[in-house]
Amino acid sequence: xxxxxxxxxxxxxxxxxxxxxxxxxxxxxxxxxxxxxxxxxxxxxxxxxxxxxxxxxxxxxxxxxxxxxxxxxxxxxxxxxxxxxxxxxxxxxxxxxxxxxxxxxxxxxxxxxxxxxxxxxxxxxxxxxxxxxxxxxxxxxxxxxxxxxxxxxxxxxxxxxxxxxxxxxxxxxxxxxxxxxxxxxxxxxxxxxxxxxxxxxxxxxxxxxxxxxxxxxxxxxxxxxxxxxxxxxxxxxxxxxxxxxxxxxxxxxxxxxxxxxxxxxxxxxxxxxxxxxxxxxxxxxxxxxxxxxxxxxxxxxxxxxxxxxxxxxxxxxxxxxxxxxxxxxxxxxxxxxxxxxxxxxxxxxxxxxxxxxxxxxxxxxxxxxxxxxxxxxxxxxxxxxxxxxxxxxxxxxxxxxxxxxxxxxxxxxxxxxxxxxxxxxxxxxxxxxxxxxxxxxxxxxxxxx
Numbered sequence: 001x002x003x004x005x006x007x008x009x010x011x012x013x014x015x016x017x018x019x020x021x022x023x024x025x026x027x028x029x030x031x032x033x034x035x036x037x038x039x040x041x042x043x044x045x046x047x048x049x050x051x052x053x054x055x056x057x058x059x060x061x062x063x064x065x066x067x068x069x070x071x072x073x074x075x076x077x078x079x080x081x082x083x084x085x086x087x088x089x090x091x092x093x094x095x096x097x098x099x100x101x102x103x104x105x106x107x108x109x110x111x112x113x114x115x116x117x118x119x120x121x122x123x124x125x126x127x128x129x130x131x132x133x134x135x136x137x138x139x140x141x142x143x144x145x146x147x148x149x150x151x152x153x154x155x156x157x158x159x160x161x162x163x164x165x166x167x168x169x170x171x172x173x174x175x176x177x178x179x180x181x182x183x184x185x186x187x188x189x190x191x192x193x194x195x196x197x198x199x200x201x202x203x204x205x206x207x208x209x210x211x212x213x214x215x216x217x218x219x220x221x222x223x224x225x226x227x228x229x230x231x232x233x234x235x236x237x238x239x240x241x242x243x244x245x246x247x248x249x250x251x252x253x254x255x256x257x258x259x260x261x262x263x264x265x266x267x268x269x270x271x272x273x274x275x276x277x278x279x280x281x282x283x284x285x286x287x288x289x290x291x292x293x294x295x296x297x298x299x300x301x302x303x304x305x306x307x308x309x310x311x312x313x314x315x316x317x318x319x320x321x322x323x324x325x326x327x328x329x330x331x332x333x334x335x336x337x338x339x340x341x342x343x344x345x346x347x348x349x350x351x352x353x354x355x356x357x358x359x360x361x362x363x364x365x366x367x368x369x370x371x372x373x374x375x376x377x378x379x380x381x382x383x384x385x386x387x388x389x390x391x392x393x394x395x396x397x398x399x400x401x402x403x404x405x406x407x408x409x410x411x412x413x414x415x416x417x418x419x420x421x422x423x424x425x426x427x428x429x430x431x432x433x434x435x436x437x438x439x440x441x442x443x444x445x446x447x448x449x
């Protein structure tokens with residue numbers, strides 16, 4: 001049944017991507033809809049054609065998007081827009097390239113440099129689009145629909161699967177079978193993180209929508225997405241999402257509403273045994289961290305952090321070289337001690353260890369500019385786009401927290417889509433604010449007469 005659902009999902013997503021890309025030939029903004037659908041569904045081709053299939057859906061869509069955008073700029077001589085990040089990104093890329101000369105992980109570093117460069121180009125082409133409110137609404141509808149579909153697959157795969165549910169309960173949390181959306185995601189944590197934007201957007205809509213029908217609809221969608229998140233049993237995603245939702249609640253001053261929503265949710269979950277058992281199991285897994293019981297996963301993360309600090313102390317100015325973390329980590333801890341885990345699980349200490357003081361300063365400067373632009377966007381955007389702008393900034397916060405416990409932040413397409421949409425909306429806002437109003441044009445012409 002799960003495989004059949006995944007195949008149906010793959011067909012639907014392929015149709016969606018093809019349809020909106022055909023529309024983007026005339027209006028390039030519709031390409032964003034295809035891209036957003038492809039990112040959250042990137043693993044569908046591996047399910048359909050097998051794990052040996054070398055290309056993901058996102059790679060295909062990204063190639064078409066960059067090619068189409070390049071042709072439009074070449075033939076129509078469109079004016080390039082700048083968000084003010086080019087100098088810092090170029091300096092960061094130059095530093096990474098230079099560090100490869102002394103990196104022990106030059107092969108992996110080159111591949112990761114290529115990935116980072118392509119994703120930076122991806123953001124560059126996103127910000128060239130003057131997306132309308134209509135296309136952004138369609139984008140969010142597609143993102144939410146795909147997130148609901150993969151959440152349902154994961155719920156059926158894990159929580160509503162009696163065999164797996166019983167196995168998880170009997171293990172007392174020691175060996176949990178975690179959902180990965182029917183194989184769409186190789187890692188349950190990645191699946192959980194892909195739900196950030198749709199969950200946060202639905203949460204804001206529940207708090208802010210005035211119409212009862214709309215509020216109920218978003219509440220039901222949010223419940224499905226939360227249960228989908230629970231099926232992943234990802235603690236990193238829980239912490240990240242929780243802090244983002246608290247930020248939203250405080251910003252919107254909706255603490256009483258959040259309390260009511262939480263109580264209703266708890267009642268609904270309590271009434272359904274399968275959901276209740278999974279939530280209790282997930283809650284126990286989370287409470288282990290606060291109770292002082294450091295499990296193997298937490299121990300390894302502490303070990304990786306200690307290794308990163310040692311690398312920084314030994315080569316503090318320029319670091320050990322891009323992509324060389326794993327090769328240098330084994331000098332401080334054996335693979336037996338880390339149970340074979342040698343890849344970094346934190347974006348900040350990864351940059352600090354691999355690129356040193358210079359690299360971390362550039363990286364922090366880029367982050368500062370991103371959040372500065374995000375706050376500017378929330379503060380100045382129109383009421384029509386308020387929900388989306390707040391959701392995007394809160395999603396970026398969630399990803400920043402998530403990647404303090406997990407590796408690969410520089411190569412996550414979801415992160416770059418979020419950044420691209422924030423900068424796109426900020427640039428569109430600046431363009432709208434600098435346009436003269438019809439009244440001012442009329443007055444100007446009247447004075448000339």
